[in-house]
Amino acid sequence: MKKLRLRTSRRTFLRGVGASIGLPWMESIPAWGNDTMPHPSGEPPVRFACVFAGNGFASKHWWAKETDRGLELGPVLAPLEPHKDKLNFIRGLYNPNARGCGIHSCMTGNLLTGLRLASGGRIRAGVSMDQMLAEQVGHATKIKSLVLGCEKPYAGIHVGYSMLYSSHISWSGPTTPAPLELYPAVAFDRLFGDGGVNHADSSVLDAVLSDARSLRHQVSFSDRLKLDEYLNSIREVERRIQDAGRDKRLEGWRPITDKPTMKRPDDGIPQDIDIHMRLMSDLMVLAFQTDTTRVCTLKLNNDHSGMRFPNLGIDHIIHHLLSHEDDNPDWLRVNQYFLSHLARILKGLDAVQEGERTLLDNSMILFCSSMLTGSHDNNQLPVVLCGGAGGQLKTGRVLDYLGNDNRKMSSLYLALMDKAGLHLDQFGDSTQRLAEI
Numbered sequence: 017m018k019k020l021r022l023r024t025s026r027r028t029f030l031r032g033v034g035a036s037i038g039l040p041w042m043e044s045i046p047a048w049g050n051d052t053m054p055h056p057s058g059e060p061p062v063r064f065a066c067v068f069a070g071n072g073f074a075s076k077h078w079w080a081k082e083t084d085r086g087l088e089l090g091p092v093l094a095p096l097e098p099h100k101d102k103l104n105f106i107r108g109l110y111n112p113n114a115r116g117c118g119i120h121s122c123m124t125g126n127l128l129t130g131l132r133l134a135s136g137g138r139i140r141a142g143v144s145m146d147q148m149l150a151e152q153v154g155h156a157t158k159i160k161s162l163v164l165g166c167e168k169p170y171a172g173i174h175v176g177y178s179m180l181y182s183s184h185i186s187w188s189g190p191t192t193p194a195p196l197e198l199y200p201a202v203a204f205d206r207l208f209g210d211g212g213v214n215h216a217d218s219s220v221l222d223a224v225l226s227d228a229r230s231l232r233h234q235v236s237f238s239d240r241l242k243l244d245e246y247l248n249s250i251r252e253v254e255r256r257i258q259d260a261g262r263d264k265r266l267e268g269w270r271p272i273t274d275k276p277t278m279k280r281p282d283d284g285i286p287q288d289i290d291i292h293m294r295l296m297s298d299l300m301v302l303a304f305q306t307d308t309t310r311v312c313t314l315k316l317n318n319d320h321s322g323m324r325f326p327n328l329g330i331d332h333i334i335h336h337l338l339s340h341e342d343d344n345p346d347w348l349r350v351n352q353y354f355l356s357h358l359a360r361i362l363k364g365l366d367a368v369q370e371g372e373r374t375l376l377d378n379s380m381i382l383f384c385s386s387m388l389t390g391s392h393d394n395n396q397l398p399v400v401l402c403g404g405a406g407g408q409l410k411t412g413r414v415l416d417y418l419g420n421d422n423r424k425m426s427s428l429y430l431a432l433m434d435k436a437g438l439h440l441d442q443f444g445d446s447t448q449r450l451a452e453i
Contacts, residue, residue: 026028027286037208037224038158038306040246041175041370044235045452060370062436063379064149066128067361068185069317069354071339073398074347080105082414092351098336099366099402101412102376107397108418111425112336112445113278114386114394120320120336121174123394130311130444135176144187145429145443147194154436161186161311162303164203164296165196166289167318174320179383185386196315198285200295201257201411204306207308208250221251230247236286242369246305253298254308290327293302294356303365305377309435312360317353319386325350337426339390347390362402366374379403380432397425401453415452422448 029100039045041060066174079090087100088385096103113132126133129142146161154160169183184193217339221228228247232240296314301353303309317323321335330338338347358381365376381402387394397417404411419424426444431453433440441447 042239063310072389075389095355103402121181122321123180159309163194167317186313271395377404
């Protein structure tokens, strides 16, 4: 179809008093990139996200294999069954500079940096690959990167290593973890607000409604449907954030009274872990859908996590202790629960059409932990890579690097950064790329 000549910038927003919303991909508007760095042929950009779950997985059930019918997924990965054709199961990668210490904190803080961590209570981790990507592509988006979490950071020292390492995988500087956003409402306001509207009391969609109505008259019929669907999805997230703020349910241990002893903050952290994880997962999809950012990390929990799961009927034991019971059926259930949130993200991304591909096809979603099992086994790491990187990444495979001389996580990162347009001679402890990526 003939492209409409719209009086819009290549980086297109809906704007109102104190609010702005980036538009999704539309056939009528070449909305990607900016005037100094446009994408070839108006192609959507490649997005990158790392979704992290602490304490590893049930080792006997973490597997995948290629068959005549495509990938066969082990029990832990069962929630990903609808998306198995758009992922790669990667076996045998490891992080050499996290080996030998034997505790959670020194296995986690350098997961995305590949460098040796400082000990003795000092903090030094390096710059993580997500933040290096953010510096490369962030000038084209409203937010350089979105760093989300569902469990509060730890303080203190454990066997000589700062517990900040257990709480952060994203580092904006060698000694500075990227600020971890735990509040869904604050993350939402950061994505869509300009600071002039108190979004706890008003809707960001109401602020930009006039601009949205004007745009509907300028785009094709199919784009009108897409715009309506997109605005409805934002309204739904707004509604759910408000509901989460009013909900008085508590995760984990429950007090003897059902009434809180203090007034709950209006914009606090949702106290139901399932609501919290769902909101953060959906915010990541929205952030990518609107091109408000192209880089995100989502830390579902800390390593050495104290999270409980009353929503699963498992509130008698914390996540960390359960991870040491590898044969406990409850451990498998918790593993599948974490994978269900990855599946939610993949479903949301794959439902967004961007030209001939979906948003998932135009993304790289790395799911990993800093150890294979809760018994601190990090000789190899659990890694699933989802999405097609804009057609650059073949999917539906098992890639096995056990016994390979080049099996460093940093080698994977070099290959992924290439696909997002950042070409480095070295990252972390590697100068080689994984050729199959």
